[in-house]
Structure formats: C-alpha cells, structure tokens
Amino acid sequence: MPTQALQGQLTAVQGVLATKQPDKVLMVGGDCAVSLAPFDYLSGRYGRDLGVVWLNTHPDISTTEESHHLHEMVVSSLLGKGAPGFNAHHPLASDQVILAGLIEEDLRPMDHNVFDYQVQRLTPKQLRETPNALSDWVRGHGFKQVAVHFDLDALSPTAFRSIYPAEPGTDPADFPAAVGQLTLSEVANLLTQLDQSAEMVGLTVAEHMAWDALNLRQSLSGLSLLE
Template structure:
C-alpha cells in the first residue's frame, strides 16, 4: 500500500492477522504511536494501532476482526520524549519500542523481538515521517517555511538508509508479507503543480 494516512493499513493488516495468526508481527516504523483511543482523540489516523490491538474505537467501521497481541507489535523510530497523554497505551500495554538512536548502528532490538515471539511473518507500517526532514524532504514537517521547533508533534530522526537497513535485516528473520508506506507529502511537486496551474499556457 502506498499513499494516504496511517489508517490505510488497518484493513490489510487485520486480514494478514487473520491469515497468519500468532505467527504474524507488526513492525510500526513511525515517530508517533497512532495508539490513541476515542477518549484522547477524534482522528482516525491516530487510533489505527490501538484498533489493531483491539483497544481502539468499538464501532463497525473501525473494529478489527483479528486483533493482534501486544507482544506481536513493535515500534521502531518512536520518539519517546514526545509521547502525549493520548499515547499512554504504549506504556500501559508495555508495547515494545526502539528509538532512533537505538537503531542507528544495527537492528538487533527488532531481531530479538522477532526471535522471542517466534514471529515468522511481518506486516510493516512505514510512516515516512519517521524520517528526519533533513534527510527526506517529502514529509509533513518539511513543509516550506516550517520550523521544526514549532511543529506540534514529534519530528522523525531516522535516515532513509537506516530504514532500508532495518527492513533488509528483519526480512532475513521473518518474511515481510505486507508493507504500507504512509504520509507521503512531496511539497515541491505539490507547490510546483499549484504554481503552474496559475499560468495561462496551462489553462484547459
């Protein structure tokens, strides 16, 4: 899956959980945990991980048929210091996570998680905003004239090369059967298209 917000992975990952059962793990590459409930948020994209764990909104449109065990979900690239009240389930449910600094040199923490939980298949949520806007520009915090210090949520710290290494490392331990790439915002392309649309030669 490519494009759109984080909630795009809910239905495919729910399906994969039903297919592979407790042999499936979900690796959530994201600066944010997306684990809010209706008590802390009204945004569906902030609840998708909670929904997949069976802890989110209890409505027909969001309810997951095959919730995954908390031991079978792990966050990578999560910015712990920026966790908000709406993110408290990360700690309350003791969901495993590894921050950007812990993944700079190797992927061992994720590999250990795979081995400990006998995970054979992986569904990977790759939110592009896990990446530093200094390294990858097509992310929300890289919107022109945006100051990272003023951004209202955690700003990713990982490099694209580090994510590629992580995915290659884990694919040697478990088969990746699902990959969602979310939050692609190519600002230059968006702004160029908007600018060109205002020039008469491009009129219909």
C-alpha cells in the first residue's frame, strides 16, 4: 500500500482516538500495523504504567534500512525508531515491551534489532514450560495496564487454520517466514493470566485469513443466484 494511503489511515485512527478518548481499545483484523495508532494512544494515556505484550512469531522490529513494509517495523515505530512519519508520538521504552512466541532460530538479518534494542523475549518453548512467565513480567515491572498484540500467526497451522501458513494446498514447511508453534488454548491461558495480572486496556487480533470462507465465496461467486 502506498505510503500516503497508510499515513491517511494512521491519521484517521489517531483522530478517532483523540476525539473519543477511550480507556480501552480493541482492534480485530488487518495486519500488524493496526496496533500502531491505538498502542501509541494508550502509551500517551497510561505512560510508564503500560506494558505491551507482542505475541507474534515475528518481531516486527525492522527499520527502513531493512524493510519497506510498515507491518514489519511496528515495534520499532512504537519505540520511536521506525519509519519517519510513522513513529509513535508517545514512544515506549524497551523495557515496556516483551516479544512472546518468537521463533529465535528463524530470525532473519532484518530482525537484528531484537538484540540491538535489548527487548525481552520468550520463545514458545519458554511460554509452554513457564505458563506464568508473561504475568510474572507484568508484575515484576509493576505495570498497572497491559496491551496485547496477538498475531494469529503465533499459532501453529495444525492448531488454527485461518492463518497465512495454513493456506489450503500448500505446505507450511514452504512458508517463507517462521511458522507459529502455539495452540489456541495455550494463548487463551496466557491472555487470561495477563487479564488477571493487570488491567487489559488494549487487544489486537491481527492477520486473520479465513481461507475456507474466502475460497467458498470465490468458488460460488459465478452462480446467477448470488448475482
């Protein structure tokens, strides 16, 4: 999508948030970039009391030096280190963000800021072995509010089918990026614990690809009954 269109969408969402002044924000659908405006808004509203859990197989922490896609640099933008014109007005500190569900062995050169920014991270294995790790992180930092970016790609394609790597007729092993390993029940447990650890003021559910519904619609679209 052209930069001008993305900036227009960002400005529009920022305008709605500035007018409505909500205490909490729920975002459903879209790619990872949909969290930029609401999480920046929540950062301005709650300051250092806000912790952000980025539940994703990919870190989304690139900059314009490594990527031309806004959805690949949302975390950098929230830290004030992303693309010009898209950086947060209320940047988060690195210790306010944790990357959860990250597949470290599949990190790419474009993901080096995971280490450069010193953002804490937890792999699926660590989340599975220590189910209270995220709630402990929230309590340990004294966060009173928490915002969660839940990218459905954090889920295994064998556990949840409406994600990019689970496209019918393809092999997840051929997917050109890291593939999630968590189950929906595991994520639900993590979110429940976070909800009990602090006030959940932000939640994004992103990257939903309802393959079966989309393919069914396309397959039946030529029928005269549906014209």
